[in-house]
Amino acid sequence: MITLVTVKLLKKIIYWKLSLQFFLITYFRNKLYDLGMIKSYSFNVPVISVGNLNAGGTGKTPMVEFLIDYFSEHYKLGVLSRGYKRKSKGFILASEKDDAKSIGDEPFQYFSKFKNIKVAVDNKRKRGITNLINYGVNMILLDDAFQHRKVIPTYSILLTDYSNLYFNDYLMPRGTLRESKKGSIRADSIIITKCPSNLSDVDRLAIKKLVKPTSKQNIFFSSITYSKELFSLNNSINISKLNGKQVNLVTGIVNSKPLIKFLKNSGLEINHFKYRDHHDYSEKDVIDFQGRIIITTEKDYTKLRKFNIKDLYYLPISVNILENENFLEILRDKIS
Structure with missing residues (x-):
């Protein structure tokens, strides 16, 4: 009888073998560049x-x-x-x-x-x-x-x-x-x-x-x-004005946890609509999350703005x- 432990072990073995193959491919590729057998090019501009x-x-x-x-x-x-x-x-x-x-x-x-x-x-x-x-x-x-x-x-x-x-x-x-x-x-x-x-x-x-x-x-x-201001196409709002309010957060990025933590610490009640990184948004997606103030990332905003969504804002970040x-x-x- 195949148990959950057996499945996990088999999965780990398969991943290990695939990772070994991946290592060999990337190792020899890099080595060919290191030895000059595959040519690299430099330029006269930085x-x-x-x-x-x-x-x-x-x-x-x-x-x-x-x-x-x-x-x-x-x-x-x-x-x-x-x-x-x-x-x-x-x-x-x-x-x-x-x-x-x-x-x-x-x-x-x-x-x-x-x-x-x-x-x-x-x-x-x-x-x-x-x-x-x-x-x-x-x-x-x-x-x-x-x-x-x-x-x-x-x-x-x-x-x-x-x-x-x-x-x-x-x-x-x-x-x-x-x-x-x-x-x-x-x-x-x-x-x-x-x-x-x-x-x-x-x-x-x-x-x-x-x-x-x-x-x-x-x-x-x-x-x-994170910025203290949320921005839309023609408007901005200080995030403090949303303290205690429910908002829909829409993200198509790898890791949303820091953003969620920031918004919750700012007093917002978050309903998170999470999509895969580089998600291609559709009209159906918009129907799912519209109806409240919507906060999204700057990257996602560039794709969502074409839908002319009411109360859509993005939160800028800086390094x-x-x-x-x-x-x-x-x-x-x-x-x-």
């Missing part, structure tokens, strides 16, 4: 890569926006993404005719929010960078590019979520790692994201010891700050990096 080892949920989008805010004042900036789950192919320079379906969720958010930069998508990063340079860009931000080794970045930033640190994780499908944790050696800076605001010096030191950075690597810690000036100084020195 290229900053933002990525992760864990699949999803490490805070790449707010980090890219942090870098956009800073560098767009000094460079003709271009952001390049593969455009995950987009319905199009090849290189696309974002324009007013595009939406989340044609260029992907995050690129569409960047394009909608920042009007002084170029945003493009291309699954072939080398080609995408070349095309952006031809459009007059003199600095590139690569979104979600840590595993894209065809390009040699000027500076590589590796993100890992405080609640799911990569060195405690396992390779897919047993865990969420896209490659061996040893791949972290390629990063110039490792940023521990979504840290609690009261993270102590002792905790930071303990994490640094676990990361075991090389002498050339820097480790930083960052946290997320705070401990030793922010030190981080930016190191980054400036590297790309100058």
